[in-house]
Amino acid sequence: MPLPSQLTHALRFFSLPNLDSRLSAPTSNPTKLQQIQSKAGVNRWTTLEFKFYWICFLIVVPYMYYCAIDLSSETNVDNYPRFSRLLTQGWMFGRKVDNSDSQYRFFRDNFPLLSVLMFAHVGLRKGVKCLIPNLTRKTFDFWFGLVFLVAVHGVNSFKVLFHVMIMFAIARLFQTKYKIAVLLLWSYGITTLFLNDRYRNIKLAEVVHPALSFLDPGFKGIVSRWDVFYNFTLLRSLSFNLDFLNRTDEIKMAESKKDEELKSPTPNNSNSTASLNDFSQKLILEERDRMNASLDITTYSLINYFSYLTYAPLFIAGPVLTFNDFHIQSFMPLPSINLQRTALYAARFLFCVLVMEFLLHFIYVVAISKTHAWINSTPFQISMIGLFNLNIIWLKLLIPWRFFRLWALLDGIDPPENMIRCMDNNYSALSFWKGWHRSFNKWVVKYVYIPLGGQGNRLLASLAVFTFVAVWHDIELKLLIWGWLVVLFIMPEYFLSSYFRKYHSQNWWYRHLCAIGGVLNVWLMMIANLYGFCLGNDGTKALLYEMFCTSSGLSYFLVANFALFIAVQVMFELREDEKRRGIDVKC
Structure with a gap:
């Protein structure tokens, strides 16, 4: 039995396949579709247990919103005067707006300009294509990208070009020494993050030549903080050069194998290479094949390098698309792109x-967090400040990412969707990181996790991944601690889930045991992210003290665990319902 009809209609708009075709059921592969559906459990939406859960949702969720709104009102006399200075006049129902987050404020304030730029870019490409039919997409991207780079960063563009050209040179100079080239690329790439953090305002005349002093006071571009957006350029630069080195090494190994076969010929009746058309058709449909494609070595040219690095829709904040995938889509648009x-x-x-x-x-939880305005707040109120803060962080990342992905879709490129789950719809730390910044997750899996051993070396690979992710986000000690906390919290889940998986189909209590584990995971993920991105050290300490050192806090903790247990059970069933429709995104 499917979901209740009214809920089905409400959720259809938010279905995963409508978000990204990569998340669709494998209808072209009946065997795989049947395998996914066979893993789904019985439908529980209409059982007495889940009817009770719906009643709890109808009571608890509105009360959570009421608490957060009450904390943000002028009636909160202890704290409103402390954070009200960060509020500005809004446009909705005469309310003030909390526009105090600088990261989202940049996007929100520049949204009209970005919208004009988006339609201008897409329209210009179509116009130029009509006037110059023979102009290739790569050539257009190359010239438009360079102009766009200067418009965004002004004279600081030279600093970006300096870094990416050094990385290009490293890959070329050491292409015959694969391991050395990879080590040097990663070393220089990570070093640039530290250099940019410390010397982002250094003058060109000081590091290049005094003759360039006339450039230093010049136009700094729309975004003067070039180092912030350089981080995404770094990912693309590493992708291009690592893909080049992987292809070079692949060719070297193939030539070596060919030499061995010539020395010791053996009969081989199989046809190991498909035609270009067959291979291209497969690449269009399979993302993994596009990422790991064996492209012609001449593909990794300087003009393709810059057309990829400076591709306007994905330049500022992604989503991240590997070079191989981007290059293939540039010539063969995916069938998923339609009006x-x-x-x-x-x-x-x-x-x-x-x-x-x-x-x-x-x-106004962002302003509350910035001013530590939680005097005399209860544990429930502090936790709501943290929870809604995390939701706003999720939205402030999701909205720019979806805008830039929409821009790319209008331009004929389909990058991965970055956010496929609501932040509140997560019970597993392992699964959470597969659905949060998904394109970045695919990137680190390909270029960091798998090269370091993957599941065969899970602890070291995970530490390397989250250390890089923390440093990539910002050069800050608390983010490094956050990254290591995430790994620490992931390990118990991995070992316990591996041990108890054998009871999956045999025992009625398995689902409830998993829900208890899910509750623990939620607490651990909340604490790690509240510490790293919301409440900081003081706020997290205040929350933990109030929860475990006061009677009201302990009472709240028990009730919160019960509420989270219900929420996790609903999350389980949502995923089971997806499997019944043939969708299994493993997060």
Whole structure:
């Protein structure tokens, strides 16, 4: 039995396949589809247990919003005067707006300009194509990208070009020494993050030549903090050069194998190479094949390098698309790109913008966190400050990412969707990181996790991944601690889930035991992220003290565990319902 009809209609707009075709059921592979569906459990939506859960949702969720709105109102006499200075006049129902987050404020304030730029870029490409039919997409991307780079970063563009050209040179100079080249690329790439953090305002005349002193006081571009957006350029630069080195090494190994076969010929009746057309058709449909494609070595040219690095829709904040995938899509647009899907994606983007505007106009938790305005707050109130803060962080990342992905879709490129789960719809730390910044997750899996051994060396590979992720985000000690905490919290889940998986199909209590584990995971993920991104050291200490050192806090902790247990059970069933429809995204 499917979901209740009214809920089905409400959720259809938010379905995973409508978000990204990569998340669709494998209808072209009946065997795989049947395998996924066979793993799904019985439908529980209409059972007495889940009817009770729905009643709890109808009571608890509105009360959570009421608490957060009450904390943000002028009636909160202990704290409102402390954070009200960060509020500005809004446009929704005469309310003030909390526009104090500098990262989202940049996007929110420049949204009209970005929208004009998006339609201008897409329209210009179509116009130029009509006037110059023989102009290749790569050539257009190369010249538009260079102009776009200067417009965004001004004279600081030279600093970006300096770094990426050094990385290009490293890959070329050491291409015959694969391990050395990879080590040097990673070493220099990570070093640039530290250099940019410390010397982002250094003058060109000081590091290049005094003759360039006339450039230093010049136009700094729309975004003067070039080092912030350089981080995404670094990912693309590493992708291009590592893909080049992997292909070079692949050719070297193939030539060596060919030499051995010539020395000791053996009969081989199989046809190991498919035609170019067959291979290309496969690449269009399979993302993994596009990422690991064996492209012609001449593909890794300087013009393709810059057309990829400076591709306007994905330049500022991604999503991250590997070079091989980007190059293939540039010549062979995916069948997933069509007007209906793009229009639906645009509608979902606008819906998320309106949700964010509602939160910023009614729930001022960002300003509260910045000013530590939680005097005399109960453990429940502090936890709501943290929870809604995490939701706003999720939205402030999701909205720009979806805008830039929408821009790419309109331009004929389909990058991965970065956020496929609501932040509140996660019970597993392992699964959470597969659905949060998904394109970055795919990137680190390909270029960091797998090269370091993957599942065969899980602890070391995970430590390397989250250390790099922390440093990549910001050169800050608390983010390094956050990264190591994430690994620490992931390990118990991995070992316990591996041990208890054998009871999956035999015992009625397995689902409830997993829900208890899910509750523990939620607490651990909340604490790690509250410490790293929201409340900081003081706020996290205040929350933990109030929860475990006061009677009211202990009472709240018990009730919160019960509520989280219910929430995790609903999360389980949502995923089981997806499997019944043939969708298994493993997060």
